[in-house]
Amino acid sequence: MKLLSFLFTSSIGRKVLMAVTGLSLVAFLLVHAGINACIFFNDGGETFNHAAEFMAHNWLIRSAEIGLFLGLLLHIVQGLSLTASNNQKRSSKYGASAGNANSKWYSRSMGILGSLLLIFLVMHLKHFWVVSRFTDAIQETAGSTLFDEMVVVFADPLPVFVYVIGCISLAYHLLHGFQSAFQSLGINHPAYSPIIKSIGAGFSIIVPLVFAAMPIAMHLGWIK
Amino acid sequence: MSKLMKLNLKVWRQKNTNSAGNFEEYKVDASPDMSFLEMFDVLNEQLIETGKEPVAFDHDCREGICGMCSMVIDGRPHGPKQGVTTCQLHMRSFNDGDTITVEPWRADGFPVIKDLTVNRSAFDRIIAAGGFISTNAGNAVDANSVLIPKDVADEAFEAATCIGCGACVSACKNASAMLFVGAKVTQLSKLPQGKPERETRVVAMVNQMDAEGFGACTNTGACAAECPKQIPLSVIANLNREYIGAKMNGK
Ligand code: HEM
Ligand code: SF4
Ligand code: FES
DSSP: OOOGTHHHHHHHHHHHHHHHHHHHHHHHHHHHHHHHHHGGGGSTTHHHHHHHHHHHOOOOHHHHHHHHHHHHHHHHHHHHHHHHTTTTTTOOOOSOOGGGGSSOOOTHHHHHHHHHHHHHHHHHIIIIHHHHHSSSSOOOTTOOHHHHHHHHHHTTTTHHHHHHHHHHHHHHHHHHHHHHHHHTTTOOOOOHHHHHHHHHHHHHHHHHHHHHHHHHHTTTTOOO | OOOOEEEEEEEEEOSSTSOOOOOEEEEEEEESSBHHHHHHHHHHHHHHTTOOOOOOOOOOSSSSSSOOOOOTTTTTTOOOSOOOOOOBBBBSSOTTTOOOEEEEBBBBOOEEEEEEEEEEEHHHHHHHOOOOOOOOOOOOOOOSSSOHHHHHHEEEEEEEHHHOOOOHHHHHHTTTOHHHHHHHHOOOOSSGGSTHHHHHHHHHHHHHHHHHTTOOOOOOOHHHHHHHOOOOOOOHHHHHHHHHHHHTTTT
16 A cells, blocks of 8 residues: 555556546546447437446446446545646736746636536436436336436526536646646657647547537437 | 937836745846846946945856846746846847846745745755655666667757756746656656656656646646746646556655
């Protein structure tokens, strides 16, 4: 255990943990976006419900879910505590600042973007994860599916609004975070870094767009 | 001789480490051919002539190699130009009638001594913790007896151009010293002479860096953008790599 304590105590170790958990979340998002995009088949959620059923009953997926949740928790706690400690390193503030001259605003706002994501996540998990895992509301026997739940939730404009804000925050969080994670793990190379940056930018734009399209399309009744 | 520029200065005045400090406004006429420090010399002569306390600021070589001239100018360490120190910045980079804000590096790891001078001995303690190599005394070995590939020598040399000025810390939102430490660790870890202490060095230097009150790295890139020697962000990736490797070996 002493071997890994640096992941919680040293400045570099703490960023290694941020990067590893962050990249696991990125991998999860890819699967999540892929499965949910099945609603765009516009088949009354049939394909989507099939995929969701598979994910819910496969033991491998369910074990990975525990790891994912632990990782998410570590990412959130470490991210917020790291931001708090970093903010304490300059007691006397600058009179003039020119942040945009040397860095991107979203790279300096990872804590705020992450906090916006957290607000979205609490609402999101309550809507779908808690309902499907811990209540009997969504069961084939009860005649209700995850797709039906989406239809109900996104009929209300407030969740649609919060989800879209969540997706925008995710886009900017990843626009910096994706490539940053590789740098934190020590990967920076003239041949590979441009490729990593391009993939990161593509991922950060496409995945949140696909996610944002879901509540919007459902709210507008485009998907039946 | 070119026409004098009329400048308004807002300069940070602070009596000592423990006092609060505030901005004072001054007017200076400067030639566009002066360096920023020469403009400050003119200001200080004005202040002395009128019986006021001159502004304390650090400087030594005035040619971009000692790393002493720590000034944050309009929010940017070493001013608006890339790849130059304050002493190499010319007044022609500004316009007649400009108001220029000048303040010290601000970081808890660099306490202000007076006005624009800060105490950067934290960097010395980080170097003392591991920024050295061990060598046997005796006759100098023939320089060509240790073969070093050209690309490795170039990388080490690029990192070695760091002058320890601290602009990276002052630019970083976390007041992180990662670019400085990355440069030093890269320079020493690349070369065969630095190999015996490679793993103990990186751990000792990072521990000292954390103990001095510098923040962690968010990879915003502000440090490299403001570094007068244009040390690249890749030295931080190298530092991370060296550190992770050492930790994996139980160091
Ligand atoms: C839910 C709340 C979240 C919070 C509070 C949060 C917070 C943070 C913070 C503060 C950082 C920057 C740490 C630093 O460099 O100082 C960060 C980095 C990162 N986050 Fe998040 N985050 C959240 C969710 C997510 C999600 C959902 C993903 C992925 C899908 C993600 C992926 C990343 C990545 C890849 C990094 C870069 C790691 C690095 O720079 O090494 N985060 N997060
Ligand atoms: S890395 Fe650049 S900014 Fe930082 S101390 Fe060295 S020369 Fe100065
Ligand atoms: S005075 Fe030496 S670098 Fe500026």
